[in-house]
Amino acid sequence: MKVLVIGGGAREHALCRSLSLDPDVTALHCAPGNAGIAEVAKLHAVDQLDGAAVAALATELGAGLVVVGPEAPLVAGVADAVRAAGIPVFGPSREAALLEGSKAFAKDVMAGAGVPTARSYVCTTPEEIDEALDAFGAPYVVKDDGLAAGKGVVVTEDVEQARAHALACDRVVIEEYLDGPEVSLFAITDGTTVLPLQPAQDFKRALDGDEGPNTGGMGAYSPLPWADPKLVEEVLETVLQPTVDELRRRGTPFSGLLYAGLAITGRGVRVIEFNARFGDPETQVVLARLKTPLAGVLLNSANGTLEDQAPLSWSDDAAVTVVIASHNYPDTPRTGDPIEGLDEVAEKDAPHAYVLHAGTKRGEDGAVLSAGGRVLSVTATGSDLAQARERAYAAVGRIRLDGSQHRTDIARKAAEA
Ligand code: AMP
Numbered sequence: 156m157k158v159l160v161i162g163g164g165a166r167e168h169a170l171c172r173s174l175s176l177d178p179d180v181t182a183l184h185c186a187p188g189n190a191g192i193a194e195v196a197k198l199h200a201v202d203q204l205d206g207a208a209v210a211a212l213a214t215e216l217g218a219g220l221v222v223v224g225p226e227a228p229l230v231a232g233v234a235d236a237v238r239a240a241g242i243p244v245f246g247p248s249r250e251a252a253l254l255e256g257s258k259a260f261a262k263d264v265m266a267g268a269g270v271p272t273a274r275s276y277v278c279t280t281p282e283e284i285d286e287a288l289d290a291f292g293a294p295y296v297v298k299d300d301g302l303a304a305g306k307g308v309v310v311t312e313d314v315e316q317a318r319a320h321a322l323a324c325d326r327v328v329i330e331e332y333l334d335g336p337e338v339s340l341f342a343i344t345d346g347t348t349v350l351p352l353q354p355a356q357d358f359k360r361a362l363d364g365d366e367g368p369n370t371g372g373m374g375a376y377s378p379l380p381w382a383d384p385k386l387v388e389e390v391l392e393t394v395l396q397p398t399v400d401e402l403r404r405r406g407t408p409f410s411g412l413l414y415a416g417l418a419i420t421g422r423g424v425r426v427i428e429f430n431a432r433f434g435d436p437e438t439q440v441v442l443a444r445l446k447t448p449l450a451g452v453l454l455n456s457a458n459g460t461l462e463d464q465a466p467l468s469w470s471d472d473a474a475v476t477v478v479i480a481s482h483n484y485p486d487t488p489r490t491g492d493p494i495e496g497l498d499e500v501a502e503k504d505a506p507h508a509y510v511l512h513a514g515t516k517r518g519e520d521g522a523v524l525s526a527g528g529r530v531l532s533v534t535a536t537g538s539d540l541a542q543a544r545e546r547a548y549a550a551v552g553r554i555r556l557d558g559s560q561h562r563t564d565i566a567r568k569a570a571e572a
């Protein structure tokens with residue numbers, strides 16, 4: 156089977172890496188990709204938001220499966236365009252992707268499905284904003300209604316900061332603060348059958364000790380030794396299946412990857428957010444542990460045949476990924492800096508540790524250059540989290556990128572527990 160992957164981040168590199176190891180995949184293509192993906196897939200300079208162009212490329216390539224990675228093309232209807240061209244596509248329709256594209260829509264679906272989440276108000280005027288902030292009190296949680304790459308959310312004790320962020324949004328969701336550790340749980344679905352993956356934990360804040368601004372994610376690990384072994388089953392029953400059923404009932408069935416961002420509070424599991432695609436960087440650690448060849452699973456989602464999928468098989472290994480971000484991320488990141496040390500990791504740390512590329516490109520002289528906020532996702536496996544961490548950080552230590560930043564505490568608490 157020929158597979159075309161849409162996107163160009165570390166998540167897509169992780170997807171391409173797994174697909175390249177799948178014996179059923181005869182050719183791998185990616186648009187637009189990045190310097191790392193170019194080593195396992197043929198790149199195409201096609202605008203990932205242009206559904207007609209993506210469908211044309213898939214047709215020309217004779218692709219048997221298109222996998223749409225990021226949220227922006229999904230919300231732009233790229234999966235619909237590919238599906239209309241008669242090609243199986245992994246990823247939800249534009250209408251179903253609204254589960255991620257609009258926080259207000261997601262809240263409405265959760266209310267309809269009886270899914271536990273933070274109480275919230277959707278506000279459009281300064282009066283409504285003040286009323287909602289007063290009603291919940293500190294800490295304040297203020298979310299831009301639209302897509303914001305994980306950066307539209309402000310959680311603060313400071314009411315002025317909360318109000319300022321709310322006033323800067325057209326439509327804003329203000330909600331109850333949820334206390335407790337966060338878990339990312341992904342499920343592959345075809346709109347009816349729901350197949351949960353293994354849980355992971357993401358580190359959203361820029362700095363060690365969960366300080367600093369929210370980012371797209373600075374690192375992740377899996378499994379979660381501290382979590383209740385029944386967590387996946389419970390979330391399948393109380394969150395994932397009811398949400399998939401509700402979307403089908405509304406006439407907008409969701410197929411693809413349903414991402415539940417959860418808070419494990421003292422009063423039980425609550426949904427913080429849904430996403431309509433694989434999480435980044437969690438995908439890097441989840442796929443590092445998946446033993447079942449990936450293409451067939453994604454194809455079963457695309458074709459509505461997930462019921463026939465054999466149970467997934469998982470490695471007992473632990474996996475850790477550490478994101479190396481450019482200078483000044485998540486504000487305006489500096490790009491165009493050379494990255495050194497990638498060969499050393501390939502020589503000394505493979506196969507247990509490897510570098511997945513996020514924002515990178517090849518310069519004219521062939522050098523790998525930074526090209527985005529998150530630049531690399533250095534991933535490693537080990538017999539436990541401590542070993543996976545050690546390997547990941549050893550590899551991180553070999554990478555040289557001027558002004559770059561990374562957290563030093565990814566998976567530390569979990570590894571020590
Ligand atoms: P979101 O984009 O909705 O995932 O929010 C980004 C991050 O903000 C989450 O991963 C949490 O760390 C934090 N956050 C969002 N909603 C809440 C909430 N209701 N209570 C506490 N923290 C939250």
Ligand code: GLY
Pocket residue numbers: 305357371372430433434435436437
């Ligand atoms: N790591 C968070 C996300 O993918 O949204």
